[in-house]
Amino acid sequence: MSSQRIMDIELLRAVAVMGVLFHHVQGMPFPGGWPRLEATTAFFQLGWGVDLFFAISGFVIGRTLIAQLRRCENRQQSWTCTRDFWIRRAFRLLPSAWLWLLLTLSAVVFFNHSGAFGSLQANLQATLAGFLQFANFRFADAIFNYEYGASFVYWTLSLEEQFYLLLPLLVMAARKRLVWILLVLVAVQFFTWRSFLLSAIRTDALALGVLLSIWSAQSSYWGFEPRFFRRSGLGILLILLLGGVMAWLWTDRFTWSFYRIGVVALLSAVLVWVASYDRDYLLPRSPLKTALTWVGSRSYGIYLIHVPVFFLLRELWFRFAPLGSPDVASDPWLALACALTLIGLLSELNYRMVEMPMRDRGTQLVERLRAARPVLPVSGAPSC
Template identity: 60%
Template sequence: MSDKRIMDIELLRGIAVLGVLFHHLQDSLFTGQVPLLQAIHALGQPWWGVDLFFAISGFVIARSLIPALQGCSTRQEYWEQTRNFWLRRAFRLLPSAWLWLALMLLACLFINRSGAFGTLAANLQATLAGVLQYANFRFADSFFHYEYGTSFVYWSLSLEEQFYLLFPLLIMVCRKHLVWALLALVAVQLLTLRTPILMVIRTDALALGVLLAMWSAQPSYRRWQPTFLRRPWAGIAVLVAIALLMSFLATDRFTFTSYRIGAIAVLSAVLVWLASYNGDYLMPPGLFKRVMTWIGSRSYGIYLIHIPAYCLVRELIFRLQAASLPSPAGHPIITLLLAFGLIVLLSELNYRFIEMPMRNRGAALVKRLSASRAATPSPGVTSC
């Protein structure tokens, strides 16, 4: 399968991260009640962006990892490919994640006059959970019980890393039965009441993304290509309809809550399927799509940065108001502009100076290790 970047997938990443940013406006950026936000949240909530991220991640990772592992002829080769995968993931994700964990901890210590960044004790424990990849379990344990800390969004990163730590083992154990194992994983979760602990280990959207990647290697995948969406406005209409339906499912107005997460996972997989052909089925080319794909390409940094950026803006406004300085910074529109401007700036800096350089270093390390292995003579072979 091709490793070429799919721009329609980047579009979905942009939509997903904007949904998460909007969902966290209340309480993370605005501590007081904002009537307009309350009214919008009553009609629809966009926290489903996290599940859309999961479906995207499952598809993107599996379309390259599964063929690489299934093409191995020996167990040693299999573990080398697995090691390479884990190394690439570590260099791709951990430097940015650990950087912002450290910066949030420093902000809690030194620029926290308003208390926007929370308590030091909570942030210390949250930082440890983020570094050791058990943030999802801490998040479930803290839910409505105690303060998690500023880095609460790391719960989803921990869940993904746990999944991808075990996924190569699942491929090896299940072999030809991998499809059935993934379908069973999805089916069990579709029919299970989601307690807080089950909410933070939900892997149905991830598994559906993996199944979609496996299907994309089959001839039937091309036969099901939704070419009808090329009609004017058809793709955008489908995208908006699915997004509105997921937003409704995410509210308390949807009464069949036992099936909420499963339904959102399925709809997320449908969006990823439509985007996977890279045929402009969800949105025609143009300026708006270029903006959304730019946001998608920076979505990982945006996801990590938006909460500390919200807290920093709150701290700034608090200090201006405490100093009795005449400033419009407390106005909701100005607050939004400050927060989003800061997120754009910091995410671009993170992308250019942390994310891409470390990703390239990881790829170079994997290449060196593979070259070194190829140059090592096999037992019983004498080099010239």
């Protein structure tokens, strides 16, 4: 399996991050409120975007890392591959995450007259949880109990970082039993009622993505290729259909249903499966797809940035509302336009000035470490 990016996977990243953004707009209205939008939460919520992200991560990481680890001929090669993977992941994810944690905390201190960003104490604790990668545990403990802070989206990042830390170790320890272990992990979670804690450490979508990556290296994978999606419009119809089902399941009426997260994980994996063939089944090449894949390529920055931007706008509206009154209702469409413009600009700057340069530095560090202590090359393995 090639390590080259798959356009339909980038498309799904765009779908996921736009869903999360819309979900937070529903639950965190702009100044003046948005009653019509808030009313849709009873029938339609897109919080399932995080599970789609998980399924994508499992597949993308598994398709390169597992292949290389399985080709390692000795323990030294395995640990070298694992070390290189951890370094690349750290340089890819942590600089942007830490930057926006610090910027959010700075806004709490210096630009929070309205209280939009929350209290200093809660945000200090949230920043520490984000830095030390236990934000998901704090998030589970905070729900309905106490204020989390403005960086609450970091719970998913902490869960993924824990996954990136443990996956290579699981692959090396499990060996040929890996598939069965992952299947049991998915099955147990599917039939388990998810408390707040279990929801914050859910791994079924991640595991399904990894299983899909393992299957993609088998000949049977190509025998199940869904070629009928070559017909124009079927891919978009699939996204709308499965997305609609997941949006319905994500409403409050299913909050306590034990099967909700498991079904969402399975449906997310179906979308990743169709995308994984790299045949443009979900959406043919077009200007629209080019625009959406741009969103997908910047999705990490968008995910980090959108909530601070929402709070920033609430603070700005508080300070500069018409007639000098923070209680005067503002035009939600104007607020949304400002938010999307600012999110797009900042995510592009973050991508060019932080994400890509730090990713390159991680690659360079790996190359220096390998040159300083060379090991026998792993024949035919893609880079992890």
